[in-house]
Amino acid sequence: MAGNRGRGRAAYTFNIEAVGFSRGDKLPDVVLKPPPLFPDTDYKPVPLKTGESEEYILALKQELRETVKRMPYFMETPEEKQDIERYSKRYMKVYKEEWIPDWRRLPREMMPRKKCKKAGSKPTKMKDTDKGTSLTNTADVLKKIEELEKKGDGEKSDEENEETEGSKEKNKEDEDDEDDAAEQEEYDEEEQEEENDYINSYFDNGDDFGVDSDDNMDEATY
Amino acid sequence: MTQAEIKLCSLLLQEHFGEIVEKIGVHLIRTGCQPLRVIAHDTETSLDQVKKALCVLIQHNLVIYQVHKRGVVEYEAQCSRMLRMLRYPRYIYTAKTLYNDTGELIVEELLLNGKMTMSAVVKKVADRLTETMEDGKTMDYTEVSNTFVRLADTHFVQRCPIVSATETAEPTPPPPAPTLVINEKDMYLVPKLSLIGKGKRRRSSDEDAAGEPKAKRAKHIESKEPIPDDGIYWQANLDRFHQHFRDQAIVSAVANRMDQTSSEIVRTMLRMSEITTPSCAPFTHPLSSNEIFRSLPVGYNVSKQVLDQYLTLLADDPLEFVGKSGDSGGGMYVINLHKALASLATATLESVVQERFGSRCARIFRLVLQKKHLEQKQVEDFAMIPAKEAKDMLYKMLSENFISLQEIPKTPDHAPSRTFYLYTVTVLSAARMLLHRCYKSIANLIERRQFETKENKRLLDKSQRIEAIIASMQATGAEETQLQEIEEMITAPERQQLETLKRNVNKLDASEIQVDETIFLLESYIESTMKRL
Numbered sequence: 001m002a003g004n005r006g007r008g009r010a011a012y013t014f015n016i017e018a019v020g021f022s023r024g025d026k027l028p029d030v031v032l033k034p035p036p037l038f039p040d041t042d043y044k045p046v047p048l049k050t051g052e053s054e055e056y057i058l059a060l061k062q063e064l065r066e067t068v069k070r071m072p073y074f075m076e077t078p079e080e081k082q083d084i085e086r087y088s089k090r091y092m093k094v095y096k097e098e099w100i101p102d103w104r105r106l107p108r109e110m111m112p113r114k115k116c117k118k119a120g121s122k123p124t125k126m127k128d129t130d131k132g133t134s135l136t137n138t139a140d141v142l143k144k145i146e147e148l149e150k151k152g153d154g155e156k157s158d159e160e161n162e163e164t165e166g167s168k169e170k171n172k173e174d175e176d177d178e179d180d181a182a183e184q185e186e187y188d189e190e191e192q193e194e195e196n197d198y199i200n201s202y203f204d205n206g207d208d209f210g211v212d213s214d215d216n217m218d219e220a221t222y
Numbered sequence: 223m224t225q226a227e228i229k230l231c232s233l234l235l236q237e238h239f240g241e242i243v244e245k246i247g248v249h250l251i252r253t254g255c256q257p258l259r260v261i262a263h264d265t266e267t268s269l270d271q272v273k274k275a276l277c278v279l280i281q282h283n284l285v286i287y288q289v290h291k292r293g294v295v296e297y298e299a300q301c302s303r304m305l306r307m308l309r310y311p312r313y314i315y316t317a318k319t320l321y322n323d324t325g326e327l328i329v330e331e332l333l334l335n336g337k338m339t340m341s342a343v344v345k346k347v348a349d350r351l352t353e354t355m356e357d358g359k360t361m362d363y364t365e366v367s368n369t370f371v372r373l374a375d376t377h378f379v380q381r382c383p384i385v386s387a388t389e390t391a392e393p394t395p396p397p398p399a400p401t402l403v404i405n406e407k408d409m410y411l412v413p414k415l416s417l418i419g420k421g422k423r424r425r426s427s428d429e430d431a432a433g434e435p436k437a438k439r440a441k442h443i444e445s446k447e448p449i450p451d452d453g454i455y456w457q458a459n460l461d462r463f464h465q466h467f468r469d470q471a472i473v474s475a476v477a478n479r480m481d482q483t484s485s486e487i488v489r490t491m492l493r494m495s496e497i498t499t500p501s502c503a504p505f506t507h508p509l510s511s512n513e514i515f516r517s518l519p520v521g522y523n524v525s526k527q528v529l530d531q532y533l534t535l536l537a538d539d540p541l542e543f544v545g546k547s548g549d550s551g552g553g554m555y556v557i558n559l560h561k562a563l564a565s566l567a568t569a570t571l572e573s574v575v576q577e578r579f580g581s582r583c584a585r586i587f588r589l590v591l592q593k594k595h596l597e598q599k600q601v602e603d604f605a606m607i608p609a610k611e612a613k614d615m616l617y618k619m620l621s622e623n624f625i626s627l628q629e630i631p632k633t634p635d636h637a638p639s640r641t642f643y644l645y646t647v648t649v650l651s652a653a654r655m656l657l658h659r660c661y662k663s664i665a666n667l668i669e670r671r672q673f674e675t676k677e678n679k680r681l682l683d684k685s686q687r688i689e690a691i692i693a694s695m696q697a698t699g700a701e702e703t704q705l706q707e708i709e710e711m712i713t714a715p716e717r718q719q720l721e722t723l724k725r726n727v728n729k730l731d732a733s734e735i736q737v738d739e740t741i742f743l744l745e746s747y748i749e750s751t752m753k754r755l
Contacts, residue, residue, distance in 0.1 A: 041578075042578075042579070042580070043577055043578060043579070043580060045577070046577060048729065048732050048733060048736055049736060053315065053319075054732065054735070054736075056315060056318075057311045057312060057315045057735055058311075058728060058731055058732050058735065060311040060314055060315060061310075061311040061731055061734075061735060062727075062731060064310060064311060064314075064330075064334075065237060067334065068237070068238045068239070068334065071334060071335075073238075073239055073243075073278045073281065073282070073335075073336075074238070074239055074240050075239060075240040075241075075242045075243055075271070075274060075275060075278065076240055077240065077241050077242060101277045101281060102453070102455075104385050104400060104453065105280075105385055105400060105402070105455075106277060106280060106399075106400070107287055107289075107295040107398055107399035107400070108398050108399065109258055109273075109295060109398065110273050110276065110277055110280075112270065112273065
């Protein structure tokens, strides 16, 4: 074996005949380019299955593709303005139903901010919170009465009492206001972000949430 | 997640929800869990758009969220769920075959909307069915809700996790995201609803039929009595559909291997264990031959004796689809679901080798598969193919990863002359490789289809416009000659081009559906194998 090597013959550590090359054969060239994009195939593909069910599924698929475009979930990219406004375009607009997500199932940060609220999501949200507040309201009133009894002085007006108590503990009642406050916060952040590109609120643990709402509440309860 | 899968997800998201959602979705797949603001920043999309896109993705169960410490909400993409969008037509078709048009529309609405309340589904489906019916006829709500109940009873639809009511009297600030919990025993429980009414047509002429003046009805809607099943959302149970697909595949495999009667027996066994066996179990619940005999479809003339013979025959079959687990009750039989899936996956691999490399390669492939480990010399001898050609074929399959090579050195230095080289087929890895290729080919098919439609966009628009004009003219009662004149606006070569396009698109679409069937088989096999490891 060792004698065969040496003189200019490429040295392999194994017996090259075992791989199917006889002694004098030229080895294939090294391939340095990627395989072709559309390679020739030795065998042609078999025809597709056809039948009633296959055709029905095909029709379903094509119909589905058109339907999803008309669903409210399909978000279109804002088109760049064309130089010539086409007359036909006015009639091409597809009618889409309004979609109001169930905010109860979504994280709170998903809620649109004020300016979008007017566009339709506000009413449902208001109703939701109203339902909640009416319950907590009665509970609060009961609490207040109790507290008043303890203190024994009826001099303070109800309103004042409400105010002091409200600032002591965070009430559910003010969820709306809190939301508003939070939104206002977000607004400010937005503006700041544009200036310095940092995300200020990323590590916000929500502690300053309550403080703000208390400030706000003063105006809101009156 | 491989690149091919990400590419496919991206194409699917784009087709279903548009480019913005696609951008956000793909970003989430690539980066894993991300909070809202980071997503907005990294994708350079406005916060509003990111929010809306996330809402869409969450609605369709394609993204989940979880609250981290410090109250940051992080969003995570459900990649495998995104790939299921390919199979939507098949789910819908299955619902149609099982529960007619009503079932079809219920599942379609659930898939199109991600999740819906039962009352909303019933209303929508009744309306849609009414629209397709002849004038004067309407679809009753109760009929639709009956079908819905049947779908829930057979587990084809299930409840979404509900928002847990953690809100107590504690004065804590509300959590940044609701907690969703699954109530196992309520999963398929349909809320008691008294849905009375009929589907309505969109046309205004039905106003009188409803028997209520318009103003009054508007008021009625405004007052908005609370929806009875508010907050209880339903979704299509894709796993149950997959179980059904698997059972169908097994039944048809048995029918091909033996005969119609044996497939009917296997179908009966599968149907009996549908609900009792969890979809991921390797075996069905053992069934005695007496039980099977009682459950055979009526009018199927098989005596107990013949049934027993068939069962013995099935249990003796080398493929082991049916196994015997005991002798009590006239013999206890199970269906080996894992074995069945493995056989189906192996058969798929074999046929792919046959169609790609020819029947002689398939012979070598089957040989290696059967003998487990073979040396090169043995392959040449056993396959009875000339040594040079056999080597050629073997190497080709080796380089395409259908066959793998196992080195066993006789000495620790791994010298080639003192090493055994054993060729073997690792079905699991070959199936993975093939699955990956399937994803790639579907992505290619979709891209080609989009390219074809884009190339002919102008022509398609034109034909659509002309069709619209013709339709409107027919409605107003135009003359035949006028219609013909408009029809001629599409020239003969254009018409030909349109037909070619349609044929091509149909072929591409059909291929997508059929490659997905292969994907389903391979995925089920891989999943079932991974569970056993």
